[in-house]
Amino acid sequence: MPPEAATLSTIGFDADDTLWQNEQYYRLTEKRFAALLADYAEPEALSSRLLEAETRNLKAYGFGIKGFTLSMIETAIEVTEGRVPASVIHQIVDAGRDLLSHPIEPLPHARAVLEQLSGSYRLILITKGDLFDQERKLAQSGLGDFFNAVEIVSDKSAATYERIFSRHGDGAERAMMVGNSLRSDIVPAIKAGCWGVYVPHSLTWALEQDEAPSGHRRYRHIEHLGELMDIIREAR
Known part of the structure; x- marks a missing residue:
């Protein structure tokens, strides 16, 4: 099945500055x-x-x-x-x-979107950073129950997404990655064959910046998570 014809079944979410402030x-x-x-x-x-x-x-x-x-x-x-x-x-x-003790503040629309998607798609949290800190933030966010799996990785590459979406889903071609980092969340996910939905944050670390793959058929840019449902309807 060509990637553009694959039915969306799995959605990955970045954590920091995608679901909560960091x-x-x-x-x-x-x-x-x-x-x-x-x-x-x-x-x-x-x-x-x-x-x-x-x-x-x-x-x-x-x-x-x-x-x-x-x-x-x-x-x-x-x-x-x-x-x-x-x-x-x-x-x-x-x-x-x-x-390590800063409060966890979910971003607007995060909970509402996860509630809408839960049960209809496999939801995977894919984040990088300190293991204990990421586990703490997920627990305190109150969003953990929405996810079918959590992957805390050392880095994010095309191979990372291929492995995760094969393990927890139906492969990268039937997956979407949502995040605020072009370098970590979007560019490598698209290289793996996923949809990549960029949700910019007002503060982004210099090492997470990259050129947007604007012409790619699977790249989308939204202003906030509240716009994600429209992209998902298009993808499916």
């Missing part, structure tokens, strides 16, 4: 970090150095709060040429720990 807490923590190192670097320069550290460290630490915290510590050591006070390191660790 990036805003990282931005607030980064401001806190900048204040701690105000005597050593301007905020923009510090942010650039931090992003460089995060990029270098992805292969070693992966995505999530632990890698972010370690990258902040590494950046603090670099910009102070090793003179960063132990008290500042302690406050950076505290800031990272605080990220």
